[in-house]
Amino acid sequence: MKKLGVGALLAAATLALAGCGGSSSSSDPKETTELTVSAAASLTDALTEIQKTYEADHPNVKLTFNFGGSGTLEQQIEQGAPSDLFLSAADKNMDALVGKGLIEDGKHAELLENELVVVVPADGGASIGALADLAQDEVKKVAIGIPESVPAGSYAQEALTAAGLWDQVRSKTVQAKDVRQVLQYVETGNTDAGFVYKTDALTSDKVKVAFAVDPASYTKASYPIGIVKATKHEAEAEDFYEYLQSKDALDVFVKFGFSLPE
Structure with missing residues (x-):
């Protein structure tokens, strides 16, 4: 049998690989x-x-x-x-x-x-039914999103300002990076209340809606x-x-x- 040279062997191998590549590419799934x-x-x-x-x-x-x-x-x-x-x-x-x-x-x-609401722990706590209640001495901490970066926090500040309550409530606010962190603060009892969206409140059985914030008091969400x-x-x-x-x-x-x- 005639022996193939190194060059011929390399060429044959290259053709074989190319053939394999061609046959497999047709069955490969589309790139994700x-x-x-x-x-x-x-x-x-x-x-x-x-x-x-x-x-x-x-x-x-x-x-x-x-x-x-x-x-x-x-x-x-x-x-x-x-x-x-x-x-x-x-x-x-x-x-x-x-x-x-x-x-x-x-x-x-x-x-x-969406709609802005105030939530409180489901197992009770301070009696809260309106914005004015957040200024009570009984309410120690109120969670809101950072107003500069979290729209719900900005809306909460607008509503409290419109009610003339921002200066009273600001000192007891606990600011969060987003509404889900606000929700967590209320769920764990780390705050007495928190401003979240209605949709956030619906995801948790550890909080209850104390009241809906008047939509006329803040920018439409x-x-x-x-x-x-x-x-x-x-x-x-x-x-x-x-x-x-x-x-x-x-x-x-x-x-x-x-x-x-x-």
Whole structure:
């Protein structure tokens, strides 16, 4: 038998590898795209449920959520942190990014609305039924989100200021990084009361709603959505953007206590 030279052997091996590569590529699954969604903490439960349905229908897309205060998320996007979509709990944070050209033109919209409430521990505590009660000596600590970065905290400050109570209540406030931390403070009894959204209150059996804050006393709690211009996955980001505005997704949001813009 004639022996093949080294060069011929290498050529044969190269052809064999190429053939293997060609045959396997046709059966390889499509590459998975990871979408990073920066979203207000109050959307955690609804988006987690939506994620299951969306990923089941889109097996080549993996959703990764970065939950936090809307102001903090806005700053992260401004500083170049990876993000494909932004869901804010306040118009001002979305407007700031739109104004700086960091959101895709024509790819932002009002998605949801929410309601501010005051919660107290479910097992009792101070008697609280109105904003004025928060100024009582009996109430030692009141949790709110950091007003500068958490929309619910900003709304709480607005409402207390409108009632002439901010100066009295401010000294007893415990500020939190987002509404979920506020909820945790009340659940654990570390504060006597806390300002959260109605949707947050519905997720916990360790708190109860003391009262709903007069919506006329604070800026409307709107939730805009937008595609971040720096996304590297424009087609996938746009598909999820559209899906979140579909009836299937909106029904989930409503189930968790959100309302839809009129």
